Structure formats: C-alpha cells, structure tokens
Amino acid sequence: MTTIKNPVIPGMAPDPSIICIDKRYYIATSTFHWTPSIQLFESADLANWHLIGSALNNEEVNLCGTNTPAGIWAPHLSYDSETKRIWLVYSHMVNMAGREFNADTxxxxxxxxxxxxxxxxxxxxxxxxxxxxxxxxxxxxxxxxEWETREGYQAPGHIVIAEIDLSSGELISPWHRVTKGFTTRGCVEAPQIYKHCGTYYLLLASGGTGYGHGVEIGRSSSIFGPYEPHPSGEPILTSSPRHLFSLGDPDAGHFEMVNPDSPMQKAGHGSLVHTHTDEWYMAHLMSRPLEGKLLNPLGRETSLQKMYWTEDNWLRMADGSNLAKMSFMGLAGVPIEKEQLTDLYDSFEKKQYLPQFMTPYRQQNQSWVSTQKRKGYLRIYGGNSLFSQMNPAIMATRATSFIYEVETMLEFQPRHYSQTAGLGLYYDSNNWLYTHLTYLEEKNCPYLTIMQAKLGQRIEYVNTRILVPGGHVILKIKYDHGAAAIFYRLSAQEQWQSLGQELAVEYLSDEGVNGIPGEIGGFTGLFSFIGAVDAFQHQSYADFAYYKVTNL
Structure with missing residues (x-):
C-alpha cells in the first residue's frame, strides 16, 4: 500500500460527500455563492481527484444577491442500488439574517x-x-x-429523520428527533446514516465550523433511534482531540481549540465510503492556516483518513487515535496514478474553457463570457462593479497553494472611467484585489492601476498609474503566504516590471472577511480571477489571450 498525502483536493472543497460506484470514487463538495454549483470529483485510487463537472449548471438556482456565506450548502451523494440511480441532495441557503437560516432542500x-x-x-x-x-x-x-430559532431552546437544533417518497419529495413518516443526549461537542449538523452488520450508524459533524470541528458517531438497532453515542464520549475524528463541551452553542470559531502541533486544523464534516477492496475511508474537510496565524486563505479542503471497525463494531481511525493526519494508507492492491499537477493553463483555443472556472453570484453563459467571439481568446463583457452581488463578470479558479503565480494577457479599449478589465484575487464582493486597465480622460488613453476591497472598504491606489496606449498588457500576480506582488509588461519581449508595492492580502481568508471576533466569516477560500467591469453601458469587453496558474 502507498502513503497518500492530504489534502487530496486542495483549495475550496468543503463538506465532501463520497461514494463508490463500479470501482470509481466520487466526491461532491459545497460551492456556496459560486457557480456552476456543486463540484464533482472522480478518482480511481483515492489519491488523484479530477474535476469532472458540476451538478447544478443549467440555472437550476439563482444565487444573485447571495450574502457570504450563504448559497449551496453540503451536497450529499447516495446510490440506490434498486433503481441504479445516483441521488444528490443539497440545501440552498437563501437567508441568514436574524439567525433565521432559511434553507430550501x-x-x-x-x-x-x-x-x-x-x-x-x-x-x-x-x-x-x-x-x-x-x-x-x-x-x-x-x-x-432542524434549525432552532427560539430563545431558550437547544441551539443550533436537533437532528431529525423521516421516511420520504423520493419521487414526490413528500414525507411518509413524521420527523423523529434522534440526538438527545448524543453529542458532547454540540453544534451538530451534517447527519448521515450508514448500516453495518444490521446496525444503523449516525455520523455527525459537531463542535462548530471552526477549530473545534469534529466527527461524532452513534448507533441504534432502529433507524429512528434512540442512538447510543460512541463509548469514548469524544469525536472519532478531529484535529483538536482535547475535550470540548459546547452543547447549546449555535456555532463558533472556537479559536481556543487550535492544535499547535498539527498543520491540519478544523477536521470534521465526514462522509464514509466502503471501498471495492473491502476497506473503509472517511472523507472530511480541513484547513491549513498561515504559519503563526488563525487565517485560512485556502479555505476548507478535502482530506481522507483510513478507518476500521473494532471487534465490538465501533468505527475508529486506522491508527487507533481520533487525530486526523496529513497522510493515510491507500487502497490495498490499487496502484497510484502519476501525481496530478494542480497548475492550470487555458489558451482558449477550444470551444469550452477549463471546468475549473467559477463565477460568484451569477451563471456563466454566452451573453457575457465566450470563446466564440474571437478565436484563441476568452471575451468577457463588462458587468457590475466587483462590489456587486448581482452580475459581476468574473471568471475565477480556486487557489490551491500558499505560493503561486497567476498570469494573463489582455486587450481592452475602455472609453469611460467606469470600464475596467484585468486580473485579481477574490474572496467575495467585499474582499478582493484588482489590477486593471481603465480610462484616463486627461490623456484619452488606457492606464493600468490597482483597486482593493477590504471588509467592504474601497481602496484606490491613485499614485500607481501606468499608461498603456495600445490597451495591450500582460499581467501577473505572485501570491506568497498572504502577500501579493503585482507585475506587468507591455509586450512579451519586455522584462517584468513591478506595479506598486507588495500588498498584504492575508485577510482574503475564511476568518478575515467579516471581522466579528470569535466567528468564521466565510467558508470558501481564496480565488484568482480575470474579469471586466462596465458600469457605463454594459457594452465594453476585454479579450484574454490565456490564463495560467503556476503553483510554486
């Protein structure tokens, strides 16, 4: 067996749900305010995971106006062997104001x-x-x-189970509450049922979405319970193994639970798979903070741990502990494919651009982004301001490394100061960095400059302006552990020139985007993007010759 390194899916890949079908393995992950929604990954060896597409890519959901971190939450994959159907169930969180948490499933x-x-x-x-x-x-x-909104009741609520008619979505039985006296870490969510040796097992995410996150398990002879908790009284998987009791806490970052001895934090929200080699693994989310800080720019990533059943039929990690590790043993007798590269390159020569491109809040369609308007280029028509949660024209990819370069070449002929196009780093509509071409009225000429958003504040670098008479420029951003250096050149023959000073962008992280002490502000992580803005007539466009990400 081969040792496999975690995370197996780096960058934004939270809430993984894993299944095995015909010796192939599949994982679905949350996408929140990003489209196409619900990423789908495939693997033959558990080590190399390939993005094969998205489940919601035909405008089934409208994410315009979605606040961070609402949107599409926690997809779950299952397989009905009787009908040979793969089922994917998910929640669309449409409101979080007032802790109402209105979600449609x-x-x-x-x-x-x-x-x-x-x-x-x-x-x-x-x-x-x-x-x-x-x-x-x-x-x-x-x-x-079952989300609880009333004062004086157990927060965030109870886990409930009901029999359901899949064809109509109607309930066949009443809801049964099953987690009374079950959890010690509290804030339980993400319930999943498994059956082993005739016994039902209920897997739960617990301890909140922060540093106290973990996976708890209980079992029952009846699917409606009552469920007996694990005899250890602790999670069976976590990155913070010391005891936490937070029953009644609706959610929290639990920064006090950080494990200083582990590069992996926030391990939790697990999903089990029984492999074709008769082994058991758990997929789970995790984060890797910047060194010495509690900021996670890469967001919540997907890792795997090998599991086993004890003689008394309780599930445990393969090494007997409950501490999630940065590596695990692979499938018995299954060779590992050549290690996949996470670098990206698209010359836009093909009709379809890279499936890794995602867009916040709005759907991707030919009305504003296309490779068909000009051969060998991706044309992006300017949308709303990057502060907009309605129709920003952004094509972005997940950051998957702490050190990387993102590069593009674009052509753009702005005619108004509210028309821009360029390259940047993005978390959400209130938090981003954007180096771009725009229009300088005094010179009747495009120029290159920088704008930044931090917690909704607009920051313009008015002293950083480079004239670009032809409207052609090559741009590069080097990201290095929370710092961004911006470079440009006006032709491929020139040397790279620095554009302004290195900028601090470590706030483009799950903890850095809302400023509320003790809470996690977002769930998605850092993205790189190319895009265009036209708040004048929505008619201008930029042509991008290529998009390149190199992890260093």
Missing amino acids: YAIWATDMRGPWSEPIYFTSLGFDPALFHDDDGNHYLTIL
Missing part, C-alpha cells in the same frame, strides 16, 4: 455522475445539511438538521 438524480441530472425535487425547508439513506428493504430516509 432539494434532490436531483442521475444514472451517471456526469449527468444529465434531473430537475430538482423539493423536499423541505426545515433546516440544512440533508442526506439520503436507502435501506435494504427499499425504504428511503432523509436526515437533516
């Missing part, structure tokens, strides 16, 4: 992971983090967190 199905997927079937608006379980008697069950 839907399911879609397909016979192939690459689709086509069915139209969404509405299930409930009771809470979020749903999962389906297909029992061997042909019955189907939905588990979900």
Whole structure:
C-alpha cells in the first residue's frame, strides 16, 4: 500500500460527500455563492481527484444577491442500488439574517455522475445539511438538521429523520428527533446514516465550523433511534482531540481549540465510503492556516483518513487515535496514478474553457463570457462593479497553494472611467484585489492601476498609474503566504516590471472577511480571477489571450 498525502483536493472543497460506484470514487463538495454549483470529483485510487463537472449548471438556482456565506450548502451523494440511480441532495441557503437560516432542500438524480441530472425535487425547508439513506428493504430516509430559532431552546437544533417518497419529495413518516443526549461537542449538523452488520450508524459533524470541528458517531438497532453515542464520549475524528463541551452553542470559531502541533486544523464534516477492496475511508474537510496565524486563505479542503471497525463494531481511525493526519494508507492492491499537477493553463483555443472556472453570484453563459467571439481568446463583457452581488463578470479558479503565480494577457479599449478589465484575487464582493486597465480622460488613453476591497472598504491606489496606449498588457500576480506582488509588461519581449508595492492580502481568508471576533466569516477560500467591469453601458469587453496558474 502507498502513503497518500492530504489534502487530496486542495483549495475550496468543503463538506465532501463520497461514494463508490463500479470501482470509481466520487466526491461532491459545497460551492456556496459560486457557480456552476456543486463540484464533482472522480478518482480511481483515492489519491488523484479530477474535476469532472458540476451538478447544478443549467440555472437550476439563482444565487444573485447571495450574502457570504450563504448559497449551496453540503451536497450529499447516495446510490440506490434498486433503481441504479445516483441521488444528490443539497440545501440552498437563501437567508441568514436574524439567525433565521432559511434553507430550501432539494434532490436531483442521475444514472451517471456526469449527468444529465434531473430537475430538482423539493423536499423541505426545515433546516440544512440533508442526506439520503436507502435501506435494504427499499425504504428511503432523509436526515437533516432542524434549525432552532427560539430563545431558550437547544441551539443550533436537533437532528431529525423521516421516511420520504423520493419521487414526490413528500414525507411518509413524521420527523423523529434522534440526538438527545448524543453529542458532547454540540453544534451538530451534517447527519448521515450508514448500516453495518444490521446496525444503523449516525455520523455527525459537531463542535462548530471552526477549530473545534469534529466527527461524532452513534448507533441504534432502529433507524429512528434512540442512538447510543460512541463509548469514548469524544469525536472519532478531529484535529483538536482535547475535550470540548459546547452543547447549546449555535456555532463558533472556537479559536481556543487550535492544535499547535498539527498543520491540519478544523477536521470534521465526514462522509464514509466502503471501498471495492473491502476497506473503509472517511472523507472530511480541513484547513491549513498561515504559519503563526488563525487565517485560512485556502479555505476548507478535502482530506481522507483510513478507518476500521473494532471487534465490538465501533468505527475508529486506522491508527487507533481520533487525530486526523496529513497522510493515510491507500487502497490495498490499487496502484497510484502519476501525481496530478494542480497548475492550470487555458489558451482558449477550444470551444469550452477549463471546468475549473467559477463565477460568484451569477451563471456563466454566452451573453457575457465566450470563446466564440474571437478565436484563441476568452471575451468577457463588462458587468457590475466587483462590489456587486448581482452580475459581476468574473471568471475565477480556486487557489490551491500558499505560493503561486497567476498570469494573463489582455486587450481592452475602455472609453469611460467606469470600464475596467484585468486580473485579481477574490474572496467575495467585499474582499478582493484588482489590477486593471481603465480610462484616463486627461490623456484619452488606457492606464493600468490597482483597486482593493477590504471588509467592504474601497481602496484606490491613485499614485500607481501606468499608461498603456495600445490597451495591450500582460499581467501577473505572485501570491506568497498572504502577500501579493503585482507585475506587468507591455509586450512579451519586455522584462517584468513591478506595479506598486507588495500588498498584504492575508485577510482574503475564511476568518478575515467579516471581522466579528470569535466567528468564521466565510467558508470558501481564496480565488484568482480575470474579469471586466462596465458600469457605463454594459457594452465594453476585454479579450484574454490565456490564463495560467503556476503553483510554486
């Protein structure tokens, strides 16, 4: 067996749900305010995961106006062997104001992971983090967190289970609450049912979404419980193994639970898979903070741990501990493919651009982004300001390394100061860095400059202006552990020139985007992007000759 390094999916890949179908492994992850929604990854060896597409890419959801960190939460994959259908259930979080957490839960199905997927079937608006379980008697069950809004009641709520009619989405049984007396870490969510040796096992994410995160488990002879907690009284997987009791805490960063001895933090929200080699693994989310800080620019990533069943039928990590590790043993007898590169390059010669490109808040379509308008270029028509949560014209990719370079060449002929195009780093509409061409009225000429957003504050670098008479420029940003250096050249024959001073952008991280002490501000992580703005007539466009990401 080969040792495999974590994370297996670096960069934004949170809330992983894993299944095995015909010796192939699939993971679905959350995408929040990004489209196409719900990333789908495939692997043959558990080490190399390839993005094969998205489940929601035909405008099934409208994410315009989505606040951080709402949007598409916690997709869950399951397979119904009786109908040979793959089911994917998810929540669309549409409001978080007032702690109301209004989320609508839907399911879609397909016979192939690459689709086509069915139209969404509405299930409930009771809470979020749903999962389906297909029992061997042909019955189907939905588990979900019942979100609690009332003062004086257990927060964030209870885990509930009901039998459901998959074709209509209607409940066959009442909801059954199953987590009374179950958890010690509290803030339980992401319930998932598994069956082993005739016993039902309930897997839970617990301890909040921060540094106290973990995975707890209970078991019962009846699917509706009561569920017996694990005899250890602790999570079976976490990155912070010391005891935490937070029952009644709706959620928190729990920064006091950081583990100084581990490069991995926030390990939790697990999903089990029984492999074709008769082994067990758990996929889970995790984060890697900047050294010496509690900031995670790469967001929540996906890792795997090998598991086993004890003689008394409890699930444990393979090494007997509950501390998630930065490596694990691979599948028995399965060779590892050549290590995949996480670098990206697109010359835009093909009709379809890289599937890694994502857009915040709006759908990608030919009306504003296309490789067909000019051969060998990606044309982006200017959208709203980058502060907008409605129609920004951004094509972005997940940052997957602490040190990397992102580069592009663009042509742009602005005619108004509110028309811009360029390259940048992005978290959400209130937090980004943007080096761009725009229009200088005094010179009747394009010029290159920098703008930044930090916690919603607009920062203009008015003393950093380079005239670009032809409107052609090559741009590069080097990101290095929370610092960004910007470079440009006006032709491929010139040397790179520095544009201004190195800028601090470590706030482009899950903890740095809202400034509320003790809380996690976002769930998505850092992106790099190319894009265009036209707040004048929505008619201007920029042509990008290539997009290149090199991890260093």
